[in-house]
Amino acid sequence: MSVTRIVRSSFEGADEFDLLIIGGGITGAALAHEATSRGLTVALVEKGDFGAATSAATGKLIHGGLRYLKKLEVGLVRESLAERRNLMRIAPNLVSPIPIVLPETGLVEVLGLTAYDVLSFDRNRLSDPSKRIPAHHRLHRSALDELGLDYVSKGILYYDSMMLSPERLTLAFLRTAVAAGAQVANYVRVDRLVLDGQRVTGAEVTDLVSGNPGLIRAKVTVNATGAWAHDLLSATPATQALAGPPPKVRSEGIYLVTRKLSDVMVLTVGKHGHFSFAPWRGHSLVGPTETPYHGPVDEWRLTRAAIEAFLASIAANNTAGVKLTIDDVVAAYGGLRPLTESAEVDTYTASRASELIDHSRQGVTGLVSAMGGKYTSSRAFASRIVTALGRQLGGGVRPSRTAVTPLDGCQLGELPHEVERAKTAVVAGGLAESAGEVLVQLYGSQLPEVLKLMGTDDRLRLPGTPDGEPLATVAWAARNEAVVHLTDALLRRTGIGQLGNPGPDVLDAAADIVAVELGWTAERRNQELELARRAVSLPED
Incomplete structure (x- = not known):
């Protein structure tokens, strides 16, 4: 079989692209795939590595957003559940069902999971039986004991899906885009956006590997930089006004990889956050935190103090009575989440809906910002973006087929x-x-x-x-x-x-x-x- 290689492109300004995508996380990668699949020419640059930063700071779940039902975001839940199925179809090796135990449940949880099942009525419309997701059900004492959950007095078992490697899912989207003609490069910094009057026509960039400057011309530029969206707009005088004031708070989330704690995922939910113990590669993945962060994005880093604070919180709040010490932690990672709305203190309740901001409404054309994307809905968000931008590009954009077409390297049987x-x-x-x-x-x-x-x-x-x-x-x-x-x-x-x-x-x-x-x-x-x-x-x- 032929192998699609991702080769770093050099950008010297000779060509004009339909889209310049700034940001090589899951939102940018999914958008590059969607756009190229529908006949658009694409350049994508990322100042760090593909799939790093926020896109790497994930709990690896592909989920419908059960907790979004509390805010009655029914549309977001329905879209997420449909995309859970779509990702298992187009990346069957990378996304698979995972059983989850919700302990100490009451009427509210039962009603929520019933609605969850109803909203995912088409979840099993897949050809691979191993991707089947059953309806939720109560766990009796014997079933809890068999799962090693003797400390749980009552619980419900339901299913979502999990990625073995979010990073490789991002790469699969990128490879598919490259196979269709996208030009991409990591370690390329955008120095400033280029404008002709009040229209953004591309960006001046610096290749951080070679040190060479470059120019990328595009009909539409997409700011898909996540938590860095404000910083990108602020870096160019002509677009500073679009950025508005700096966000007052961002959401910090960290995860710990520990010794194995259980064979199923166990979820703990509180008023201001949730965390879980999820089996992953012979270990347990524990997280996330949900901590307000008030500093500059580029100055955030994972600290020993943050890890130790999370260990203390786990000891105090988990229903299993699990006692973890720093010696149980083999790895830790984290980052800042992009949110479409800020919160003064409680980032946990901020919406996770994605949002496309067309800056022509603020007087600058040729520039949009893709905000709040997440793994589960990345393909659907990209589809909406390309449909919207197709009108700006004069039409002629092909219909989307990305929900049913396997990604590069994901063409498998059962x-x-x-x-x-x-x-x-x-x-x-x-x-x-x-x-x-x-x-x-x-x-x-x-x-x-x-x-x-x-x-x-x-x-x-x-x-x-x-x-x-x-x-x-x-x-x-x-x-x-x-x-x-x-x-x-x-x-x-x-x-x-x-x-x-x-x-x-x-x-x-x-x-x-x-x-x-x-x-x-x-x-x-x-x-x-x-x-x-x-x-x-x-x-x-």
């Missing part, structure tokens, strides 16, 4: 059958059987090519994670997925660094592999290794 085939293949290649399930979920229909690469070098068969992901995935990333830094490969292309520090042997081998693939000097290799070592370790301050 997942259980694919997993069994993958297990056989990896064992024949000298890997543990567990690696088969992980690899087919991460790479889908690309897996045969990854396995072929693995056979070229004994080092590439070395396991880099407890569940057996081999270092071949690092080499694959360096060859095909626009890796610039070692951290890109370890944290956003593979799971090698997502389960904490894998140890000096694995880190050294990964650094060697990327250095060879990208032609690094010994000095560059050592610098990248030190930066990666810090990135995969818990913060010390």
Whole structure:
């Protein structure tokens, strides 16, 4: 099969695109795919790495937004539930159902979950039986005990879906866009927007890898920078007025990866937040926090104090009585969420609806801002954006087919059958059987090519994670997925660094592999290794 490579484009201003998308998170990636699939030409730039920052700071759920029913956001819930099904259709290897226990439930929870089931009436209109989502039901004492939830007096079991790797879902959207002609580049900073009178005609940029300046001309520019949306508008004098005052508060969310706590996801809901223990790659993913953040976006970082405060909150508020210490935490990550409305204190109640802001209403044409996007509704949001922009571009935009067309690398049969085939293949290649399930979920229909690469070098068969992901995935990333830094490969292309520090042997081998693939000097290799070592370790301050 042919492999779609994501290659960093250089932008010198020779071409004019229909769309310039600023921001390479899930919103920008889904928009690039939607636009190219409907016949538009697209340039996309991201000042960091694809799928980093806010898009990496996720609990990995694809969900209908059960708690949105409390605010009667029925339309948002219905759209999210429909998109949960659509993502399992177009990315079946990356998105799968997950059972969730809601403990200590009462009438309100029962009514909410009943409405949830009704709103997802078409949830099982999928060809793969493994994607089937049952209706919710009460758990009797024996069922709770079988699940190891003896501390729960009563509970309800319902289902949503979970991503094994949000980063690879973002890449799948990007790869599909690139295959259709999109030009994309990570580590490209937008210095300022370019205007002709009161019309935005593109942006001046700097390639942070080469240091070269560039110019991208476009009929419409889309600000898809999430929590950085205000900063982007403020950087250009002519658009400062569009930005308005800086947001008073943003929402900080962090997650912990700990020893395994349960085989099902257990949700704890309070007045001002919720968190869960979710099984993920042989560990538990615990989170999120919901903490107001008042500082500059670029100055946010995950701190030891924030981790310890979350551990204290877990001990005080979880219904399981789970006691976690810092020694139980193997990894932690977080970021700032983009919200479409600000809140003075309680960011938990702010709407998660997405919003397209057309700045022509403020007197500047050729510029829109895509605000508040999230993984679950990213495809639908992108579809609405392209439909709206199609009118500005003079029509002729094709109808959307992205809800039913598999993403690049996600063209698979029924997942259980694919997993069994993958297990056989990896064992024949000298890997543990567990690696088969992980690899087919991460790479889908690309897996045969990854396995072929693995056979070229004994080092590439070395396991880099407890569940057996081999270092071949690092080499694959360096060859095909626009890796610039070692951290890109370890944290956003593979799971090698997502389960904490894998140890000096694995880190050294990964650094060697990327250095060879990208032609690094010994000095560059050592610098990248030190930066990666810090990135995969818990913060010390």
